[in-house]
Amino acid sequence: MSDLRIEQVDSDASLLDWQHVHNLLIPTAPLSLDDIRERAQRNVLEVAYVGDVLVGCSTIRPPSDETPAATVIARILPEYRRRGHGKVLYERCLVRAQGFEAPAIETIILASNVEGLRFAEARGFVELETYLLPGDTIPFVTLRLQ
Template sequence: MNSPPGLHVEQPHGDDALGDWRHVHNAVIPVQPLSLAEVRERAERNHLDLARAGGVLVGSTTVRPPKDGVATVIARVLPAHRRRGYGTELYAHALHQARALGATAIETCVLASNEDGPRYARVHGFTEIDRYVLPGSTIP
């Protein structure tokens, strides 16, 4: 896979790395902040990865294993690092992982208030089929 120069993707191990994954999640999804304990639990049931460019944290991925053939793939890029190709590379990386797990179909989740997210999903062939509001939030 061709990555933007210096992009390094790896699975987080240990609380410091899981804390970095948490940082990306909470920065991109501020309406659903996660605790470190919640991230640890997610790491047990999903495949999580971190992305760094030149040693700087730029994003993360989540791949939820297939259920009835459908895997959920999520790529997140910190706002300061968007529009440099990282999202495309992270999405391709996560898509490859989902297919290796046996996925025959792919879905994603996007925070509607993040204008870059829905636009990115549409460009990559996703069709919106549902909107929901997270518990305690008013933002779809």
């Protein structure tokens, strides 16, 4: 059973924690603190801890004119995977995303994150598209919940 504590990003310390997880797991698209502050204005950003130990982060993007689907992204640091933390964080994201009443729910995973892709597929997500950001060598995979 996961003993995860999840908090919304609302301070410099939590911004730094969110940044740490994101930039470690998505090294092809690192974000500055200003980038994250801007994202926190339009998305729900959360950090996850076991006790005082940072284990992950999440993003919930509401639907927009560009993307009518809600997007959920749950990230757990590799050393804390397979303990139920990802499931708890993902389920929380899913509940919040369903509150947007979007026509679909999607997730985005770096193609090199084989564990993350398996995790999403095991929960009913199917690949929608693969895309490469300018200058990147590892594509992102967008999956939609069926």
